[in-house]
Amino acid sequence: MEGVTIVPFNGKTPRIDPSAFVAPGVRLIGDIEIGPEASIWYNCVLRGDVNYIRIGARSNIQDGTVIHCDSGRTGTGGYPTIIGEDALVGHMAMLHGTTVKDRGFVGLGAIAMDGTVIESGGMLAAGGMLTPHKTIGPNEMWGGRPARLMRTLTEEQVAGNLMGVAGYMMLAKAHKAEITGC
Structure with missing residues (x-):
């Protein structure tokens, strides 16, 4: 993985499924696991030095995100x-x-803090800040600073988020092919 920094820490080395896309400029430190067809985009930092990080299959972590x-x-x-x-x-x-959780959504520039949970289909809107120990319920959209329930997402909106996942999977494959020449 050219241009990716992988740093073992405290006896733990990041584990990346071969089908995942990890872009140049990404920093992976410590106890991290990246699942099949997941994508970690340019200039993200994932630091599993004091606890662990797990990224599930087909999930995408977009540019500049810090975990x-x-x-x-x-x-x-x-x-x-x-x-x-x-x-x-x-x-x-x-x-x-x-x-x-599966099919959860975190918007652009959003912050989710210690002990928070975004349930399946839940959304933290762009710029939202989910303060410690709060839970966004299934298919709920929260926003603001601090984030509060705004509304329940429609079935079409939840389906649109899943289309975004599919789009990012295709885009990741294209970027991987350009970078690796395969």
Whole structure:
């Protein structure tokens, strides 16, 4: 993976499925697992040094996103960052000790903090800040700083998010082919 920085930390080395796309400029540190057909885009930083990070199949982490986890030094036991399958994480998002379940959506520039959960089909809108220990329910859209429930997504909107996942999978394959020549 030319141009990708992979740093083992504390005996843990990032594990990347061969079908995943990891763009040049990405930094992967420590206990990270990237699933099949997932994509990690240009200039993202994933740092699994004090807990672990998991990215599920077909999920995409868009350009400039920062993902970290919580060590538990406050007595909580810590929070890993777990992103399920078919999830979208928009450009310049910041995820810290959060769980994004299958088909969850994190908008451009959004922030999700320790102990937060975005349930299946849930959406944190662009620029939203989900404060610690809050949960976005299935198919709910939250936005603002701090984020609050705005409305329930329609079936068409949820389906549109899944179309975004498919589009990013195709785009990742095209970028991978350009970069690797295969």
